[in-house]
Amino acid sequence: MSTTPAFKRLPRAVREQQMLDAAVRVFSRRGYHGASMDEIAEEAGISKPMVYAYLGTKEELFVACLHREGTRMMEAIAGAAAPDLPADERLWRGLRAFFGFVGAHRDGWAVLYRQARGEQPFAGELAVMRARLVEVVAGMLDHALRAERREVAETELEVVAYALVGATESLADWLADRPEADPEKTATRMMNAAWLGAGQLLRGVTWRPPSEQGRAPS
Amino acid sequence: MSTTPAFKRLPRAVREQQMLDAAVRVFSRRGYHGASMDEIAEEAGISKPMVYAYLGTKEELFVACLHREGTRMMEAIAGAAAPDLPADERLWRGLRAFFGFVGAHRDGWAVLYRQARGEQPFAGELAVMRARLVEVVAGMLDHALRAERREVAETELEVVAYALVGATESLADWLADRPEADPEKTATRMMNAAWLGAGQLLRGVTWRPPSEQGRAPS
DNA sequence: GAGCATACCTACTCATGCGTAAGGTTACGC
DNA sequence: GCGTAACCTTACGCATGAGTAGGTATGCTC
The missing domain is CATH 1.10.10.60 (Homeodomain-like)
Structure with missing residues (x-):
């Protein structure tokens, strides 16, 4: 016995x-x-x-989960998107790695983002990770801009990067809820939607609100 | 007394x-x-x-908040984006109304989206509202496509709409956290990032992953 | 100004679940 | 073979907060 x-x-x-x-x-x-x-x-x-x-404690445990999963994700992305590649190639590889990761760790993703977003104690923790992502994306855009000898205010860059990250997260949710969906295909779609828009911006094409095309708003 | x-x-x-x-x-x-x-x-x-x-109960109370705020928001958007306008004009007005609403009801927004997202009992409730938004956006895109005599699979439309909604929500968070930020300006930035990208797609410009440009992937 | 419905309160019950105290059991060094 | 340290358990204390029982004041109708 x-x-x-x-x-x-x-x-x-x-x-x-x-x-x-x-x-x-x-x-x-x-x-x-x-x-x-x-x-x-x-x-x-x-x-x-x-x-x-x-x-x-429970809170510390959750933070530990957050850290482990977050680190894994950042490593997956950073490992794929080498900094010496051209911007569109980097973005594409980053996106592919990201969606691949989410596809493979669907429950990890749910913990990481959906949960942490709303709860006060973790929102800050998450904001740090998110900020790192935004920074990376903004860095890519900035790099591409310099290559084309263009200048854009830092805030503008940040906002575009923010929108890009948000769209990507949204599609990640879409992917996480659909077990049959293909991560690779999702990444391609995201690349289409994101890069073509950002690409236009980089070439200086700018859309303006109608009211500015003649008179000042009332 | x-x-x-x-x-x-x-x-x-x-x-x-x-x-x-x-x-x-x-x-x-x-x-x-x-x-x-x-x-x-x-x-x-x-x-x-x-x-x-x-x-x-507490749960019912939260749902009541969700409904009231959600209805107000949808009305603000629907009232601004009349269906007989051209697609870009509709999108612009919708975005302006949306960011205007978020700017004016920053705490309502926090309740509505950030909270409800993670909590199981409300995720469904929210998904319905979100689905209505996605549907509206997809409808706009579809309308614009027909005007240009183009055809795109329904899934593709849904995904692009999803990305658009996600990017917009992300910027709404950005706005809600920055009391000094201008809703109008934020809407303009979103319009730039979103429409120029989507606009390219509508014209049939498509970005493809590098590996497809010659040989099949291993 | 009696009666009745509606607005409103104080003070409780009770389940849930975090966090812990105090005590067994296994491996490993000597 | 025996101490000691690490692993692991059962069984509990205790705060918090959802939801309620039962009673009081106010205004409206006739």
Whole structure:
């Protein structure tokens, strides 16, 4: 009897990963508040105090999930989009990596973005990651601009980058909700919608509101 | 003393609106879970059982907020973008109305979108509104296509519309977080980023991934 | 000015779920 | 073989906040 332990004893590092895996799954299907620490512990095949001992409080646990998934995602993107490529190539590779990642980690994505957005304690945490993404995209645009000897105010760049990131996230949601959808195809569509628009902007083509075409607004 | 009631007695319809106003404010700054019914009642200058008597449970209350704010927003947009205008004009007016609304109801927006997104019970509710928006945008694009005698698969349209809506929401967040930002200017920027991209698509210009330009991928 | 409906309140019950105290069990060094 | 440290458990305390029971004041109608 003494040789058949009911539960395996595992080193800390392994258990931590199991817990994080379980937490991501549970947070993903229940939401942050809907998830209970008991359920996460059960999903991980472990008891609750262990979770507290290793990963801390519920909030800290969620942040840990956020960090792990976020880091993985950023690495996937950064690894694909080498900085010495031309801007459109970089954007394309970045998008492909991004949608590939979301397609492969649909529940991770749900945790990462949909949940964290609304909840105050994590909005800041997420904003940092998001800001890094925006910065990367804005950097690409800026690089392309310099190549064409053009100047654009920094705010303008930021706004375009923001719109691009938002459109991409939106399509990521679209993808995450459709198990049959193809990440590669989605990336192509996004590239079409985004780059052609941004490309026009880069060439100085600008659309103006009708009211400016003659008189001042009342 | 009997002629100085500590609290005014008001007709139901008025109190309901006060409660909804209060609820929107509190949900907006605390989030759905962070908000307590006690705080909402206090903010409305009323006691908790009244809220239950008039608007029902917390979940029902939130849905009521969602509906009111959502309806107002859709009306603002629909009222501005008359269906007999050309597509770019409609899009522009719709965007201007939208950003104007968000700028004027920053907390309503926070309730409406940022919160509802993550929480399971409301995601469906929100998806309906969002779907209506996407439908409207897709309708615009389709209309413009027919005018140019072009055909595009329905899925393609939906995806482009989805990206457009996503980019717009993203800029709305950007706007909501920056009290000094000008809604009108934001709308112009969005129009630039969105329409020039979509406009190219409409003319049949298409970007293709590099690997398709010669050989099949391995 | 009696009666009745509606607006409104104070003060409670009760479930949920986070976080912990105190105690078993296994491996490993010596 | 025996201590010690790490792993892991069961069983609980406790705060929070949703929702309610039951009672009071006010205005309206005849």
